[in-house]
Amino acid sequence: MSKEKSIKILAATPEGQQFDRKSFLIDAKNLAPIVVAFANADGGDVVIGVEDDGRITGVNQNQKHLNELLRVPFDYCIPSVNADVKFIDCNDFTGNPNRVLVMHIPQSPDLHTNQADEAFYRVGDKSKKLNFEQRMQLFYAKGKRYFEDAPVFDATIADINLDLVQAYCKKIGYTKKPETFLRTNRNFIQKFDGTEKISGAAILLFGKDPQKFFPRARIRIVRFEGDEERFGREMNVVKDIEFKGTLLEMTKSSLDFIATQIKEYTFLGSDANFRTTPQYPKFCWTELIVNAVVHRDYSIMGTDIIVKIFDNHLIVESPGILPGMVRLNNIRQIHFSRNPKIAQFMHDYELVKEFGEGVDRMFREMEAAGNPAPEYRQYDFMLKATLISSHSEKSNDNKEDYKGGQTGGQTGGQTGGQTNTDNTIVVLQAIVNDPYITRIKLSELTGIAPSAVQKHINKLKKQGIIKRNGGDFGGHWEILEKK
Incomplete structure (x- = not known):
């Protein structure tokens, strides 16, 4: 040039x-x-x-x-x-x-x-x-000092649940007393001028009431109806739940809850067998939540980790800027632990599965599932990660193959707004689950009118997917192999 x-x-x-x-x-x-x-x-x-x-x-x-x-x-x-x-x-x-x-x-x-x-x-x-607070947050983010090591004002060993420490010691094979572990490992307890000081990591991992000292060390999950967040009279919040406790407790509880909110899509294969695929690979949304807990900036006291679940995307907002030398353009390759003691603890409990490789694997699994790549955005001391589902687009493009359903594969009573083809698959799923089911029972189970149920049955028969063996009473349905 x-x-x-x-x-x-x-x-x-x-x-x-x-x-x-x-x-x-x-x-x-x-x-x-x-x-x-x-x-x-x-x-x-x-x-x-x-x-x-x-x-x-x-x-x-x-x-x-x-x-x-x-x-x-x-x-x-x-x-x-x-x-x-x-x-x-x-x-x-x-x-x-x-x-x-x-x-x-x-x-x-x-x-x-x-x-x-x-x-x-x-x-x-x-x-x-x-300002001073932001400067300290940047100081911690660069790893020049770890906030998790800072002593917690007014905390004593009486604020530690020693049963949790004992359980962790057993997990890692430490055979001495839990008090000894705290005083001799990872600076969980240090002495300053002859006084014992309890670290932030000790309170967050083993505290009887961590939110007493870190009120916003929580995970808040908000479930919205639709694909966007609306306010005022159009507010579309379906669920708004906060999870508290130790980091391990609230992580596990939040993951269990999110599992109930992730949609599954069931499609009928050419062999007349059903295949079920989740809206997002489990590893991906688990990785986002665990990363938020492990790498959030706990020196930022004014906000929670927030998970926003929409019909077609999921957002995790975590307080803090990207740590160390990690940036948006190298997030798949560069790893840096803002809270290394918390990271090790979660790794020992098998929630952090791959040190330094989880984000890259998340990108690969989203691609393999046919979804767009995860999106990361850095705002003013807040990191926002988004998973986007392409399954709703697939459902619109090929309704013969896909059916949106709630986690657990339930089919009864969830037919509002479904297409005719969707309801045909609902009827077929019910028949697969119970070959002896009657038309009346099908109507009760699926919420579809008996006359409509018969139309779906006739369609499945015409397509050579099912046939009836025996009469209306005492007979049963047979799923046929498609040629």
Whole structure:
């Protein structure tokens, strides 16, 4: 690419998450927050010598000021940012030879501040100044310190359920007393100035009442009717349930509940046998919930993990930004535990199945099931993950093959809004379940009028799927092999 074309691209590129443009007149102290914000977030490029309106003014006007700008990553950022600097020769807007400065800022594992000890984070096209709470959250996210190790104010060993500790010790083969385990392993209990301090991980994993100290360490599950969230008079919330307790307890309880909300689709194979497939592979929605529990930022006290279940998609919202060097573009390959002790615990209980491989497997299983890839979005200290089901589209495109039903494969009384073909399959499923069922019983079970039941039976007979052996009383149905 020619230098002229490169300059034109830099002048026209919109500012965003990883790109900013500044005039050469910018003060070094004002450039530092931008460099810090890029380093603390995803990295990026700062182009200096191009005005907001795209005019190329260059950087050759004042060598002393240029030297001051070049010092910014090293002398104005704490710790220093390892920036890569290059110049691109060009002609400025007056037609004179000049240069543009491109400063590449790499994503950093450290938390950086300016000389005034202010931390910034890149959000869209803005360099956002972080308050104290957000700064600590970023500190934990980068793994410079773990919030799960921080002592919980006013907590004592009396707040620990030793039976839960004993059960875990048995699980991992630890033979000493549970109190000994807590005091000698994983910094669950530490001494400061002769006083025992209980860690956040200990309370969250073994506490008698974890929500006493972490009120929003909960999982809230909201089931909506339809495909979108509505408010006011059109509010479409069907269920709104909160799960509390230890992390293990609320994870298991929430997974059990979600299993009752995931639809299953039953289709009739060419061999006249039914096949059932879930709306989403179980591993995928389990992985999202477990990841939210394991990797959420527990220093964010004001919100829960929220699971939103719609007819055609499922959303999991987890407090915290992506941890460590994990970003949206590398989430399948890069693994980082924000809470390594919690992660190990959940792994020991076989909820975290594959360290560092679960997200990639989730993508592969969604693809194998014919669903779109999982979607991740990072908002202001909130990660949102979405699973989308394509089964409803399949049901519309090929109603001879698919029937939407509730988990458990129930067929009775759930026919409202179904197509004629759907009801034919409902009738057939009932016959498969009970070959001796009568037309009256079929009507009672399925909620379909007796005359309509007979039409579906006639259709199944005509298609060579079933036949009747014997009379109406004492006879039975036979499922035929389709040729």
